[in-house]
Amino acid sequence: xxxxxxxxxxxxxMMGAVYALIALGLTLIYGVLHIxxxxxxxxxxxxxxxxxxxxxxxxxxxxxxxxIVLPVFFALGYALQRGLISxxxxxxxQNVLLITLAxxxxxxxxxxxxxxxxxxxxxxxxxxxxxEILGAFLPxxxxxxxxxxxxxxxxxxxxxxxxxxxxxIRAVAIEKRGAELVGIDVNHTYAVCFGIxxxxxxxxxxxxxxxxxxxxxxxxxxxxVAFTTVVLGxxxxxxxxxxxxxxxxxxxxxxGLFLGESLGQIGIFxxxxxxxxxxxxxLLGKVGR
Amino acid sequence: MKLQSAGQIAxxxxxxxxxxxxxxxxxxxxxxxxxxxLIVAIIALSWNITGGFGGMSSFGHAALYGTGAYASAIxxxxxxxxxxxxxxxxxxxxxxxxxFIGALAFRYGLKGSYFALVTLAFxxxxxxxxxxxxxxxxxxxxxxxxxxxxxxxxFPDRTVFYTILLVVVALVMLLTLLIKKSRFGxxxxxxxxxxxxxxxxxxxxxxxxxxxxxxxxxxxxLAGALYLQLFLFxxxxxxxxxxxxxxxxxGPIIGGAGTVWGPLxxxxxxHLLSEGAKHLLPNAPGxxxxxxxxxxxxxxxxxxxxxxxxxxxxxTFNSRKDDDHA
Numbered sequence: 001x002x003x004x005x006x007x008x009x010x011x012x013x014m015m016g017a018v019y020a021l022i023a024l025g026l027t028l029i030y031g032v033l034h035i036x037x038x039x040x041x042x043x044x045x046x047x048x049x050x051x052x053x054x055x056x057x058x059x060x061x062x063x064x065x066x067x068i069v070l071p072v073f074f075a076l077g078y079a080l081q082r083g084l085i086s087x088x089x090x091x092x093x094q095n096v097l098l099i100t101l102a103x104x105x106x107x108x109x110x111x112x113x114x115x116x117x118x119x120x121x122x123x124x125x126x127x128x129x130x131x132e133i134l135g136a137f138l139p140x141x142x143x144x145x146x147x148x149x150x151x152x153x154x155x156x157x158x159x160x161x162x163x164x165x166x167x168x169i170r171a172v173a174i175e176k177r178g179a180e181l182v183g184i185d186v187n188h189t190y191a192v193c194f195g196i197x198x199x200x201x202x203x204x205x206x207x208x209x210x211x212x213x214x215x216x217x218x219x220x221x222x223x224x225v226a227f228t229t230v231v232l233g234x235x236x237x238x239x240x241x242x243x244x245x246x247x248x249x250x251x252x253x254x255x256g257l258f259l260g261e262s263l264g265q266i267g268i269f270x271x272x273x274x275x276x277x278x279x280x281x282x283l284l285g286k287v288g289r
Numbered sequence: 290m291k292l293q294s295a296g297q298i299a300x301x302x303x304x305x306x307x308x309x310x311x312x313x314x315x316x317x318x319x320x321x322x323x324x325x326x327l328i329v330a331i332i333a334l335s336w337n338i339t340g341g342f343g344g345m346s347s348f349g350h351a352a353l354y355g356t357g358a359y360a361s362a363i364x365x366x367x368x369x370x371x372x373x374x375x376x377x378x379x380x381x382x383x384x385x386x387x388x389f390i391g392a393l394a395f396r397y398g399l400k401g402s403y404f405a406l407v408t409l410a411f412x413x414x415x416x417x418x419x420x421x422x423x424x425x426x427x428x429x430x431x432x433x434x435x436x437x438x439x440x441x442x443x444f445p446d447r448t449v450f451y452t453i454l455l456v457v458v459a460l461v462m463l464l465t466l467l468i469k470k471s472r473f474g475x476x477x478x479x480x481x482x483x484x485x486x487x488x489x490x491x492x493x494x495x496x497x498x499x500x501x502x503x504x505x506x507x508x509x510x511l512a513g514a515l516y517l518q519l520f521l522f523x524x525x526x527x528x529x530x531x532x533x534x535x536x537x538x539x540g541p542i543i544g545g546a547g548t549v550w551g552p553l554x555x556x557x558x559x560h561l562l563s564e565g566a567k568h569l570l571p572n573a574p575g576x577x578x579x580x581x582x583x584x585x586x587x588x589x590x591x592x593x594x595x596x597x598x599x600x601x602x603x604x605t606f607n608s609r610k611d612d613d614h615a
Contacts, residue, residue, distance in 0.1 A: 102585040272410045276399060
């Protein structure tokens with residue numbers, strides 16, 4: 001049994017990096033707009049389908065789809081925030097939850113209607129290649145996803161710390177009125193932030209698809225994991241989301257090993273409930289709620 | 290409940306007229322459809338206690354519904370307990386689950402989005418558990434043995450079941466009215482409007498909120514146990530799935546959260562709408578949820594107090610001017 005633990009931990013870390021990437025987008029949106037985006041998982045599902053269809057109809061490799069899917073989903077996120085979520089919710093927290101819930105219902109059920117509930121995966125030559133790390137054989141796609149997701153996090157941090165847009169986003173997050181007074185377009189900045197969050201999901205989709213599948217229901221699973229990651233990391237903390245994502249990947253993998261595959265996700269949700277109850281401010285969060 | 294305007298009276302009369310007209314139509318399709326709507330209306334009334342009066346929006350009311358259904362089913366199928374007793378335990382189990390979730394969540398002061406997320410997580414944990422263990426029948430669910438009769442609470446005659454449901458819904462609405470009129474109800478509304486102020490006035494907010502979850506849980510368990518007696522079969526997705534949680538909150542929000550009639554009217558309206566859409570687009574499963582979502586967005590934007598709030602604007606009686614929506 002103990003010989004299985006190391007491979008399980010490693011494969012958990014691989015999956016955890018993708019959870020972290022999805023959660024980065026969610027936590028960025030929460031940290032700046034102070035809203036919980038319920039439709040985050042549905043947008044991931046949409047991105048997975050986009051990558052799938054690019055591969056299916058045009059033969060574009062999932063990794064090469066990154067420069068196409070990323071800008072498209074940035075624009076989609078920008079438009080959703082500016083055109084739907086912001087004008088429809090009139091600024092109330094509960095309304096935002098309901099609007100994004102409604103959005104996810106629309107996206108999920110339309111996907112189910114048009115694409116049926118069939119499970120699809122891409123057919124690529126390197127699908128079954130593995131890499132040996134510390135005696136464990138890991139799928140090549142998972143290792144690439146791990147590396148790319150880990151690389152994306154510091155890039156996002158650099159963007160936030162050293163660009164004018166990044167400064168504007170941070171300014172709006174800290175003091176909305178003050179930012180408005182010094183001439184920052186708050187609505188534009190909010191929408192840019194939402195766009196970046198959605199682009200994170202698109203990147204995650206490109207990294208996931210080579211070793212994963214897509215169905216219209218896949219987003220729901222991921223959105224719950226992403227909530228957990230964000231809460232565990234401390235709402236709004238980028239570094240926290242990264243650490244929490246990796247941790248949850250390992251928790252899921254170990255629970256799957258010891259309790260059986262179908263109960264793997266139980267570990268994540270039990271962790272979610274425990275964190276919410278005992279440390280709602282999360283690992284790196286400063287303030288609760 | 291003093292209905293405050295001709296508009297609200299018209300809405301209530303229309304709902305009652307529809308419910309009674311189902312008897313005259315004597316069409317199994319309509320009765321079956323309305324029975325479904327009424328079961329959903331009970332879970333909506335359950336959500337209304339915490340989400341409507343108390344302002345605690347749960348996104349996981351399936352946790353209560355499923356627990357009621359599973360408790361009753363496990364007792365009947367695995368232990369051969371009498372249906373009436375099992376039914377009662379279903380309600381108790383729902384109440385216990387509500388109290389448990391409430392006690393844990395409110396002890397740590399969770400509210401707003403955090404409360405929504407933790408309830409969602411509870412429903413999901415229960416769904417996965419129910420699909421994984423032998424006692425719940427695992428992935429294949431639990432099936433009651435077909436044995437019609439009063440003793441087994443199985444009524445193949447849909448008209449009989451419909452009448453029972455009408456009585457149950459009326460009772461739940463009567464209880465809702467009593468809660469609304471009671472000191473307890475006033476405390477709940479005070480907590481919704483300003484929890485800190487309520488606590489400063491000496492209200493034990495923690496106790497009140499947990500009690501509200503217990504009542505909500507009992508109603509939710511009742512809805513789940515009724516579902517079981519109607520269909521004689523449950524599985525984890527049907528009773529613990531997110532669709533139940535969504536239906537629980539969407540009816541009250543459309544109809545008017547924190548009102549006695551709102552959850553019933555909102556649920557009936559939505560179900561009629563989706564039934565109508567089904568005739569326009571026959572082979573489109575799931576599209577009713579798209580429709581619900583669009584209605585939800587419009588309601589959030591245009592009807593902050595739901596249909597009951599909208600109806601209150603028409604034909605207002607000028608004798609009363611307070612803001613106490615029925």
